[in-house]
Amino acid sequence: MNRWAIDIDRAAIDRAALVDDPETPLAAGEIEVAPVLIAITANNVTYAALGEPMGLLGSDGGYWDFFGPRDAPGRLPVWGFARVTRSAHPGFSQGDEFYGYYALASHTRLLPERVGAHGFVDASPHRAHLPALYNHYQAVSGLADYDAADRDLWPIFRPLYLTGWLIADQLDDERDHGAASVIVTSASSKTACGFAHAFREREARPELVGLTSPASAAFVGGTGLYDRVVTYDAIETLDAGTPSALIDIAGDAGVAKRIHAHWGEALKLSMVVGATHWEARAGFGGQGRTGFFAPARMAKRSAEWGGRVLNERVGAAWRRFMADARALSAIETREGADAALAAYAEVVAGRADPRVGTVIALGHRPGLTAPAPSA
Known part of the structure; x- marks a missing residue:
């Protein structure tokens, strides 16, 4: 053919x-x-x-x-x-x-x-x-x-790293919404790894918690990108009193509901990035949920910094990521x-x-x- x-x-x-x-x-x-x-x-x-x-x-x-x-x-x-x-x-x-x-x-x-x-x-x-x-x-x-x-x-990492870098930039720009912990679902995904790499470059930042399946826990822990790795069945073991932000790459409605129920008002941000768990995404828009959209974030930074400066910053961060990327995949x-x-x-x-x-x-x-x- x-x-x-x-x-x-x-x-x-x-x-x-x-x-x-x-x-x-x-x-x-x-x-x-x-x-x-x-x-x-x-x-x-x-x-x-x-x-x-x-x-x-x-x-x-x-x-x-x-x-x-x-x-x-x-x-x-x-x-x-x-x-x-x-x-x-x-x-x-x-x-x-x-x-x-x-x-x-x-x-x-x-x-x-x-x-x-x-x-x-x-x-x-x-x-x-x-x-x-x-x-x-x-x-x-x-x-x-x-x-x-x-x-x-x-092809594997460039668009996903850019998305992750932009999420990390937005959290930094918005002072993490006052969170002391940032929780990432689908922590094994390429987007999550790109985000974690960019996020960890900050001198001062909240704790980074990777949520993943039991089958992927060893891999996620081995990346060295997260301060803690927690499996989905252990979400409720995390401290519900810690002001936290959710970066939801999985898009699993059941997981998101559990996180919202566990943290309540201590959940300062609930950002939906993806739908890798597409079959479980339906049924939870949720009050306080906000979507992340990379083109809008790119447009904002381009207007503030200028396209040349934005490209230079992304390019420098990308080259740093490339030094570690083969160890991640x-x-x-x-x-x-x-x-x-x-x-x-x-x-x-x-x-x-x-x-x-x-x-x-x-x-x-x-x-x-x-x-x-x-x-």
Whole structure:
């Protein structure tokens, strides 16, 4: 199957199938890219679980909207590297490589605008109402903090570390809401590890508590990122009188209810970041719960510091994280569309090993450098 996509049932995200995705002509100004190295992590489960419009991506946007119409099966967004295979835009040639946000498919069509040495913005009309952060594509040749030796770590950690860094920055900016303890659910997840790494760089900070399953407790403890590691069945052993903040990456309604009930008014912040426990997320919005949204935080800091300063700070922190990242995750490289489907099934079912980061290497079929645009 040279051209393929993975279709996901929007109403039951554990149902997915590999399908043919035939080639169609490009319109004037469009390019087609083929992902060559992508990651599939618990973060992708969050994208699927929050695929429908829920207010997170604006008043009328969901993660499914990036790569498909609403009357079609869902196309999962993934992060990674892709190369141009066809171009109807004068500024692009076959083989040009970019880091960014793509569909879980053999090919993704984009409409570049604001093209420069560092990349471009996808101006496809169906993405105009979606957050700009996801629409930026960075030329690999222009990435100031890219090291080819870390190439396999980028799809896995770059977007998740950025999210974690922004959460840590927000807590610091907001003086931790007066908390003496910060509690992180799904502490084995890549996002949680990125957050913990950034959070621990502070000279003065609250205690950091990682909540995880008994099966993952040894791994989480071995990362050295948390001051304490506690399993979900032992939540009530923690001191309910300690002013605390919850960073909820799991999105498990049952766990969140227990935390709220145990701490009561001593819970100073309850921030929902993800939905890695997607099957248990329903039924708890909860008074006092607040959502974290990385693009909004990026926009705030960009306005306050300027884009250059923000990029410099993130880049410096990223390089420090890269020095430790390989100790946090073994990299497993799989190849091909069937491997991508299997990896997605594993993360949705919660069977993925937290000690492993899975990247999918994909081949691509060469196309025409400059096909005639469709009429």
